[in-house]
Amino acid sequence: MKTQRMTMAQALVTFIKNQYVERDGEQHRFFSGVLGIFGHGNVAGIGQALLENPDLPYTLVRNEQGGVHMAAGYAKANNRLKTFVCTSSIGPGATNMITGAALATINRLPVLLLPGDIFARRNVAPVLQQLESPATQDIGVNDCFKPVSRYWDRIYRPEQIITALPEVMRVLTSPSDCGAVTLALPQDVQTEAYDYPVELFQKRVWLIRRPAPDQLSFERAAQAIARSSKPLIIAGGGVLFSAASDALAAFAASSGIPVAETQAGKGSLPYDHPQSVGAIGATGNLAANRLARDTDLVIGIGTRYSDFTSASMTAFQNPEVRFVNINTAEFDAYKVSAIPVVADARATLEALKPALQNYRVGADYAALIAALKQAWETEVDRLFHLNTQPKPAQSEVIGAMWEAAGPRDVLLSAAGSHPGDLHKLWRTRTPNSYHLEYGYSTMGYEIPGALGVKLADPSREVYVFLGDGTYLMMPSEIVTAVQEHIKIIIVLVDNKGYASIGGLSRSLGMSGFGTSYRERSATSGQLDGDLLKVDYVASVRSLGALAIKAGSLAELKLALEEAKRNDRVTVVVVETQSGVGVPGYDSWWDVSVAEVSQIEAVRQARAQYVEARKLERHHLATPARG
Ligand SMILES: Cc1ncc(C[n+]2csc(CCOP(=O)(O)OP(=O)(O)O)c2C)c(N)n1
Numbered sequence: 001m002k003t004q005r006m007t008m009a010q011a012l013v014t015f016i017k018n019q020y021v022e023r024d025g026e027q028h029r030f031f032s033g034v035l036g037i038f039g040h041g042n043v044a045g046i047g048q049a050l051l052e053n054p055d056l057p058y059t060l061v062r063n064e065q066g067g068v069h070m071a072a073g074y075a076k077a078n079n080r081l082k083t084f085v086c087t088s089s090i091g092p093g094a095t096n097m098i099t100g101a102a103l104a105t106i107n108r109l110p111v112l113l114l115p116g117d118i119f120a121r122r123n124v125a126p127v128l129q130q131l132e133s134p135a136t137q138d139i140g141v142n143d144c145f146k147p148v149s150r151y152w153d154r155i156y157r158p159e160q161i162i163t164a165l166p167e168v169m170r171v172l173t174s175p176s177d178c179g180a181v182t183l184a185l186p187q188d189v190q191t192e193a194y195d196y197p198v199e200l201f202q203k204r205v206w207l208i209r210r211p212a213p214d215q216l217s218f219e220r221a222a223q224a225i226a227r228s229s230k231p232l233i234i235a236g237g238g239v240l241f242s243a244a245s246d247a248l249a250a251f252a253a254s255s256g257i258p259v260a261e262t263q264a265g266k267g268s269l270p271y272d273h274p275q276s277v278g279a280i281g282a283t284g285n286l287a288a289n290r291l292a293r294d295t296d297l298v299i300g301i302g303t304r305y306s307d308f309t310s311a312s313m314t315a316f317q318n319p320e321v322r323f324v325n326i327n328t329a330e331f332d333a334y335k336v337s338a339i340p341v342v343a344d345a346r347a348t349l350e351a352l353k354p355a356l357q358n359y360r361v362g363a364d365y366a367a368l369i370a371a372l373k374q375a376w377e378t379e380v381d382r383l384f385h386l387n388t389q390p391k392p393a394q395s396e397v398i399g400a401m402w403e404a405a406g407p408r409d410v411l412l413s414a415a416g417s418h419p420g421d422l423h424k425l426w427r428t429r430t431p432n433s434y435h436l437e438y439g440y441s442t443m444g445y446e447i448p449g450a451l452g453v454k455l456a457d458p459s460r461e462v463y464v465f466l467g468d469g470t471y472l473m474m475p476s477e478i479v480t481a482v483q484e485h486i487k488i489i490i491v492l493v494d495n496k497g498y499a500s501i502g503g504l505s506r507s508l509g510m511s512g513f514g515t516s517y518r519e520r521s522a523t524s525g526q527l528d529g530d531l532l533k534v535d536y537v538a539s540v541r542s543l544g545a546l547a548i549k550a551g552s553l554a555e556l557k558l559a560l561e562e563a564k565r566n567d568r569v570t571v572v573v574v575e576t577q578s579g580v581g582v583p584g585y586d587s588w589w590d591v592s593v594a595e596v597s598q599i600e601a602v603r604q605a606r607a608q609y610v611e612a613r614k615l616e617r618h619h620l621a622t623p624a625r626g
């Protein structure tokens with residue numbers, strides 16, 4: 001056997017460089033580089049190996065969490081066909097990546113995390129940043145990655161990577177199992193040499209499968225659709241991952257079945273496709289939610305049925321409603337007692353179209369779809385042009401951003417009051433032009449996530465809708481954007497704190513307690529003093545980015561045009577009018593209210609809550625056969 005003597009880290013980096021994926025006949029390298037921060041736990045191992053391998057580019061980020069978000073954003077924008085590796089030191093550098101790992105796993109995005117780990121040799125323990133346990137020496141902070149990783153391993157001996165790495169790649173390239181993969185790398189083992197078989201470093205091409213449906217479940221699904229008089233498709237993120245938009249558009253057009261979209265699936269169809277009815281669920285619009293309420297058959301494609309999609313299991317009120325699920329993940333396909341079609345979205349849709357060529361929804365249903373869609377577009381136009389004074393409403397900021405953006409440009413966001421507004425209002429025109437991280441809804445994802453999206457396709461302008469709360473939580477990757485010459489446009493909405501949670505708090509009878517940015521008052525002793533004066537423009541400029549203050553809607557529009565012309569990351573800071581939110585449309589989200597309270601408003605909220613929960617349903621019945 002031909003071997004090559006290398007350190008474990010050198011072997012790992014060499015392996016990473018030689019992994020390729022192939023889908024639909026196209027082949028390319030899977031890992032585009034390494035993002036991270038060096039410390040004593042990785043500098044001499046992975047750091048040294050990267051120094052020797054400049055053809056695997058290394059990018060210094062400002063926070064390890066930001067690095068993982070950047071990798072996740074990049075993977076998502078590439079429909080999971082490319083990603084980054086993330087490296088960290090041991091201890092806090094490693095645990096900084098846990099939030100990113102959870103985000104990636106929940107959103108089913110492939111990221112490879114390489115946290116450094118404490119000495120396998122142990123004789124010098126406890127090393128700096130080591131978590132000691134009196135009960136065992138076989139535990140450390142990296143064990144915290146286990147529940148948030150789809151594959152987790154710790155490499156105690158250099159030869160263990162020979163069996164670990166194929167598992168790493170199987171999971172990262174799996175359409176059903178992918179998520180964060182963590183290899184914990186003890187700092188001594190990273191630097192130890194071993195005679196590795198040279199075959200380990202040969203080019204390897206991982207086929208991204210498009211599993212076809214099994215015949216029986218496909219036939220039963222097709223029969224259920226053929227029998228349905230009011231079917232509704234829910235397009236989830238799996239439609240985009242599968243690049244199934246054209247197949248979905250063709251099937252929807254031929255069958256007349258309306259298509260509603262989850263946060264992850266938004267953009268599966270262009271908003272003006274006749275069958276596109278837009279956002280569904282707790283953040284859904286009137287058209288999709290009305291159709292969902294009465295549908296007799298939900299065809300869920302690539303969706304996890306999160307509580308936001310199902311409006312906490314209240315969205316589907318027809319007693320006869322049944323489900324067909326098309327999903328590469330068996331786990332998701334079996335949800336809500338559906339006929340499970342465990343298969344690729346595109347492959348299944350392409351087969352469904354001819355199988356149902358004689359099926360078309362009835363004229364009454366078609367007319368209802370058209371009328372609801374028309375009414376919804378009128379509502380969007382109204383919300384885009386409220387003419388609120390003196391400051392614009394948030395929906396007008398969204399409208400201005402939409403008017404500034406081109407059809408291929410990307411809107412990105414993650415947490416706050418705006419994901420709900422954006423889900424309803426943003427008019428997507430091309431696939432992957434709407435990028436909401438709403439699986440983990442992580443404040444702090446937006447800036448690094450946007451950098452990943454921009455790297456995935458620099459020809460698309462990336463617009464970030466950013467809350468002031470999120471900005472203060474993690475502005476740091478703006479420095480990385482400046483370093484890498486990555487241009488994104490950020491609209492920072494200054495609404496003096498957490499409008500979303502403030503609104504939620506008020507709706508639950510708690511008057512916004514602890515959610516606005518105010519000084520502690522000398523008289524009340526509470527956080528209800530004067531508003532904090534944070535100078536976001538100065539803050540952004542201090543990081544090396546361009547900042548523009550927009551005092552009105554007209555100024556916002558001008559600023560967006562200027563931002564487009566700029567070649568650097570540009571942040572437009574705008575204050576919005578408080579109390580002018582986008583309403584909910586027949587939707588509900590279950591947030592438990594205190595069962596007993598001394599506050600009358602909380603007691604009232606509890607009474608309403610108990611009533612509203614009566615609409616929550618178990619979907620236990622399977623579709624009829626025959
Ligand atoms: C890391 C993290 N912490 C807390 C939350 C809970 N949370 C959701 S939205 C939000 C407030 C966001 O504030 P901001 O970014 O200003 O947006 P706004 O609500 O004002 O629109 C909070 C605290 C979260 N989603 N992520």
Ligand SMILES: [Mg+2]
Binds near residue numbers: 469498499
């Ligand atoms: Mg805010």
